[in-house]
Amino acid sequence: MxxxxxxxxxxxxxxxxxxxxxxxxxxxxxxxxxxxxxxxxxxxxxxxxxxxxxxxxxxxxxxxxxxxxxxxxxxxxxxxxxxxxxxxxxxVPRDNDSAGIEKRSAFNGNRAHATPVERMVALPYRMQLALHLQMGFGMRLEESLKFRVSQADKGDRLAMQSSWCKGGRAREIPIRTPRQRALLEALRKECGDGSLIPQGQRYIDFRKEVEHVTWGAGIRNMHGHRHWYAQWRYRTLTGRACPASGGATYERMSRGEKAADFRARMQISHELGHGRLAVTDTYLGSRFAKAQNRRNESKPLKAHPGA
Known part of the structure; x- marks a missing residue:
């Protein structure tokens, strides 16, 4: 070195x-x-x-x-x-444009998915709970492993601590459905006051184990669970599908629908822990048809997986 x-x-x-x-x-x-x-x-x-x-x-x-x-x-x-x-x-150039780096497309195809039950049950129980947290609350893998329900559960919302979250950005995620509540109770029963990381095991070692086991079970894109959550939340907030899953793009919306679209994106951005709407567009699809590239090939969203 x-x-x-x-x-x-x-x-x-x-x-x-x-x-x-x-x-x-x-x-x-x-x-x-x-x-x-x-x-x-x-x-x-x-x-x-x-x-x-x-x-x-x-x-x-x-x-x-x-x-x-x-x-x-x-x-x-x-x-x-x-x-x-x-x-x-x-x-270092202050912005990427001056460095000659082209802008990345906000939407590059729908990556949302929920892991099938037959693949889920092949995993150890704690790993199943981690994936359910990703689908049920839009958590990143690191957040789902470090999450402690005893500290986060505030009744109607989860208070995500900065030490669990990317970039140290604390946030809150609402608890909306009975299945979300049932998932939290399952976590409480399994982990008590602790996290999903087994006692005596380091976070990084357990993370590698999760990645190895899920890959072996044919689960290739865990981040797609966050995309799934974002699209489910969009539907619950607006009553319709987002552009990524075949919903109307901005120019096809009424004035009221445009306002609802903006509010939903702001809310989902907060719940996912993103500071910019442009990042959330990668989950929901661009609001504009030209940027969308018409790559809406997903199946309709199923019921919320919860626990």
Missing amino acids: DGLAYDLKRLALGDGEGSYLTRNQRHRGLQLMARDLRGLGYKLPAASSIKPRHVEALIGHWRSSGLSAGTMKNRMGWLRWWASRVRKPNV
């Missing part, structure tokens, strides 16, 4: 900002940048040695490697974090 890689490791793992997964992903991304710079002929002695020419070399390398716009945006985020930590924010 050279001086730059060691310095970036110290910065990334020594900083308490964000969840464990966020810090780990940032660390891996920064180590990749250190290797890229070394391969491009730049031998930086420390993280504070970064200059605009190094940033330009990285962006050019990523572009020539054919990386997607989404991947490049993630790396730019890590690069800005690096520059800010060494008090050199101006060495």
Whole structure:
């Protein structure tokens, strides 16, 4: 490990900002940048040695490697974090447009799905509960594993603690149905005051175990459960399907429907823990037909899975 890689490791793992997964992903991304710079002929002695020419070399390398716009945006985020930590924010372009990175399409096909019962029952019970939390409350995998019902249950809502959530952004999720309530009671019975992570086991080890077991059971896209929740909530809030699952796009809505669409997206964005509506559009589909690309091939939503 050279001086730059060691310095970036110290910065990334020594900083308490964000969840464990966020810090780990940032660390891996920064180590990749250190290797890229070394391969491009730049031998930086420390993280504070970064200059605009190094940033330009990285962006050019990523572009020539054919990386997607989404991947490049993630790396730019890590690069800005690096520059800010060494008090050199101006060495990195302030926005991705000026760096020549094209905008990512807000909607790229409907990814919502609920795991079939026959695959669900093949999982250990605690893993089943984790997946039900994702479908029933739109939680990320990390959130579902760290979630403690004894701390979060406020009767009509769940108070998600910042230490469970991506980016440390606490939020509240409403409890609306008897099946959601039944799921919470099942969690309380199984875990008591604890989380789904077995006692004596580290979060990261249990997460890897969940990913391995679910993959073996044929469950390939757990994040699709959040998409499913978002689309179910849209239907309950507006009384109709969202554009991603075949509902009307913005130009086909009445004035009242447009207002209801906006309110629903704001509410769902809050429940999912997103700060921008553009991110929620990837779950619900763009409001505009041109961006939608007519890729609405999903089946109608089934009843809420709950517990």
